[in-house]
Amino acid sequence: MSAAAYHVTLKDKNTIWDVTQAVEKNKKIKNVQIHFQDKKNKHLTYFFGTGSFGVPPMINGSFFGSGTFNSEVEVAVVGKNYEKKLYEPKDQEYLKIGKKYIPVLGVMGDKYSSQLDKQIFIAPSIEKSKKLIANNYRIIIDGKKALNKNILKTVLKAKTVEHLKQKHFLINQDSWILDHFQELLMLAGLFILLIFGALIWIIGNINRNRSFLNLGKEPLQLLFEEWEFYTLLTGLGTIFGVMGGMLITELTNYIPLLIYNMVSFVLTNIFYILLLRKRVISLNRS
Structure with missing residues (x-):
């Protein structure tokens, strides 16, 4: 996430689907990624991207593609700490969360240790994103270019739109020097x-x-x-x-x-x- 990323709080009880569709359909908001971070599990994030958005380094597999976010199937990309925990019955790896197995597209990370190694990114299915209330998650939005705060506030019907503090970056920029x-x-x-x-x-x-x-x-x-x-x-x-x-x-x-x-x-x-x-x-x- 860049230094220009925003932390958004919504006015209404919109779903993740409502938020992502509002962004995807608006011509003034391009090339963005949205993170819906689980407030109870800081390592779990529901991810959405549109246009050309930044991706983390990958050890194997691939990151989410544009078609991933309008799918009936939920898929995940995980940090390298989960690589040995994946279940692979045949040619497809799965991550078990609770009683559910989620297909894994790829493993994130590089030769250095970072907060990214512990992360789980999930692109929820259409059905699931229509059930998840966005404000139950910490909403972070970032663009390839600096986003207009007022446009974001209007399009998302947001209560607050604030610059993300560095110490809370999901891909922690505080630790970049160490990484x-x-x-x-x-x-x-x-x-x-x-x-x-x-x-x-x-x-x-x-x-x-x-x-x-x-x-x-x-x-x-x-x-x-x-x-x-x-x-x-x-x-x-x-x-x-x-x-x-x-x-x-x-x-x-x-x-x-x-x-x-x-x-x-x-x-x-x-x-x-x-x-x-x-x-x-x-x-x-x-």
């Missing part, structure tokens, strides 16, 4: 190496730079040529580093990784230029 601690360490280590590399580069080329200055090369020209060569090599290194990171990590969204590397590249280049300028000026004076 991806290894990736964060790698990124921090990469930035430190880039800074360290800039220092080593300048220190290692002191004698060469002094020789060029003694031969009459202008400090500004030397500065540009050194920066040009440094930028070329670090740029290629960054490109290959990003490609390698995409292969060895299991992120679901690589845009932050690209942004991080671009920002790191720019910052280290600025650091290198400032340090090199200071060094060239010092050598030129001496």
Whole structure:
């Protein structure tokens, strides 16, 4: 769930079916997912999606498709902690809840532990969604793009529409740092190496730079040529580093990784230029 997700409380005793149909039929609300979280069991959620909505990482199987939400059959997607508890008589896995066996489409999770591992998402059948009162659940709605609060309130006939507090995110964003601690360490280590590399580069080329200055090369020209060569090599290194990171990590969204590397590249280049300028000026004076 994103930081723009909303917690909704309805005025009337509408069913889950009423809520999902109101969203699906409204042209102003697109590409959303709605979570009806069980208030007694925080690991159980009735899920609905329309259009293109975000999906969690999957270990096997698949997440809910668009046709899942208008079906006479109830199906589930479960966290990896349930993988060994599933019943598989033939080619279909089932999750037993109470006395009922629910077909399982897929298992969510990745190589890290997170709150997602304990979750059960259920796409209820049409019949069941018409019986479940929406306000008996904690209603969370999130869009691929930021949703308009006033439109949501009008369409859903909501009593309140409030931004979801981070500590209550179903796919807990508070724990993202812990869930991806290894990736964060790698990124921090990469930035430190880039800074360290800039220092080593300048220190290692002191004698060469002094020789060029003694031969009459202008400090500004030397500065540009050194920066040009440094930028070329670090740029290629960054490109290959990003490609390698995409292969060895299991992120679901690589845009932050690209942004991080671009920002790191720019910052280290600025650091290198400032340090090199200071060094060239010092050598030129001496």
